[in-house]
Amino acid sequence: MPGARAPEEQRRRQILDAAVVVAGRERLDGLTVRKVAGEARLSPGSVFFHFGSKEALLLGLLDRVLVEIVGRRPPEDAAGAGTATARDALLGYARQELERLPDEREFVELFFDFWVMGTRHPAVREVMVDALSAYRASFLPLAERIVAEEAERFRGVSAEDITHVVAGFVHGTGFQAVIDPGGADVDDVLRALEALVPPPST
Amino acid sequence: MPGARAPEEQRRRQILDAAVVVAGRERLDGLTVRKVAGEARLSPGSVFFHFGSKEALLLGLLDRVLVEIVGRRPPEDAAGAGTATARDALLGYARQELERLPDEREFVELFFDFWVMGTRHPAVREVMVDALSAYRASFLPLAERIVAEEAERFRGVSAEDITHVVAGFVHGTGFQAVIDPGGADVDDVLRALEALVPPPST
DNA sequence: CGAGTTGTTGACCGACGGGTCAACAACGCT
DNA sequence: AGCGTTGTTGACCCGTCGGTCAACAACTCG
Secondary structure: OOOOOOOOOHHHHHHHHHHHHHHHHHOHHHOOHHHHHHHOOOOHHHHHHHHOOHHHHHHHHHHHHHHHHOOOOOOHHHHOOOOOOHHHHHHHHHHHHHHOOOOOHHHHHHHHHHHHHHOOOHHHHHHHHHHHHHHHHHOHHHHHHHHHHOOOOOOOOOHHHHHHHHHHHHHHHHHHHHHOOOOOOHHHHHHHHHHHOOOOOO | OOOOOOOOOHHHHHHHHHHHHHHHHHOHHHOOHHHHHHHOOOOHHHHHHHHOOHHHHHHHHHHHHHHHHOOOOOOHHHHOOOOOOHHHHHHHHHHHHHHOOOOOHHHHHHHHHHHHHHOOOHHHHHHHHHHHHHHHHOOHHHHHHHHHHOOOOOOOOOHHHHHHHHHHHHHHHHHHHHHOOOOOOHHHHHHHHHHHOOOOOO
């Protein structure tokens, strides 16, 4: 029954919701416009009417994924400061990141799918690179405090460099967890990390 | 001209060589049996004759990639010992791993393609998980020396845990480099890592 | 009520992919 | 020489996918 209007922009939401469902089930390479349309109980033509192309649909989906992964950081870690040393806060941050992996597994997988896709796809790459940069920036203040707390030890090392190390560790461990869940115990790995990165000697 | 025989098993090599070329150019998702056949100057039917399915061809290609990435470790690092402390040797190992990324970029990209593919594909997953395990095992002796050198500091931490941390960092940084080459200076990041992981206090 | 606008549909198109297969060619063996 | 084995070819089958489009339906505005 053609013509059944929808309250305007809600259609885009409806379609993106369907895209999330389909991608959660079949991953990025299993996502087709037809499946998304079917999941949204619409015709393929309608999806093209609202998005114009599959690429635009994917970029819309990517935004959704990024909101879930990098956006919506728990508010307390910008502060993150409080009582602990910056080193403890940053390690706590890493712990928190790794511990939420199992819960958000679906979005994490999609995040990594887009990561690899961005390797070939310029538009996706740009969005991903920005997102990764924003991700590191979210704990840059902690890294700055670390550098400040032990100026001699971190001579010639910038806070950004430290965020790269932490992000590298978190993402690498995330990738590992995605292909081999239950392969390594998160708690054991984190304790190893804490032993490798000692607290300030002061 | 059908019937032009080839010296037996050399055809498989020829086809896999072509697969490497095609995958290097178009990545995993751009690889089709037809393109591989064309690159090898054979007909598609011939590829199916020798491999049976695209999946088998991909598994063959995966072996090639793994030989390049995890196999063929420089001989000196098993020793790796020599004069330096284990901590220095392990950090040197990480440095060596990151520095070869640009040179082997093609294979590294394919390695990560297979990594993500393994997330959905059981056969690929199994091979990848084994390869990652072998990768960590290649510097396990260094991790064991680290634990031994400072028993108190690493109480309750196994050498395997340490390899997970190092592998996580290396892979995460590798993924980052693949999507954003030239995003972070490898040398800077490594100096940050070295500052974060201090030498034994002895 | 009538005309224009905005959606909506599903058939359709062209391309392409994995896989099959009948025909055929080179070689080894007896 | 004759024959079976092993390759090799390329046309072909069939499904799917992104995208288009003519037809049509609801809603709006005059």
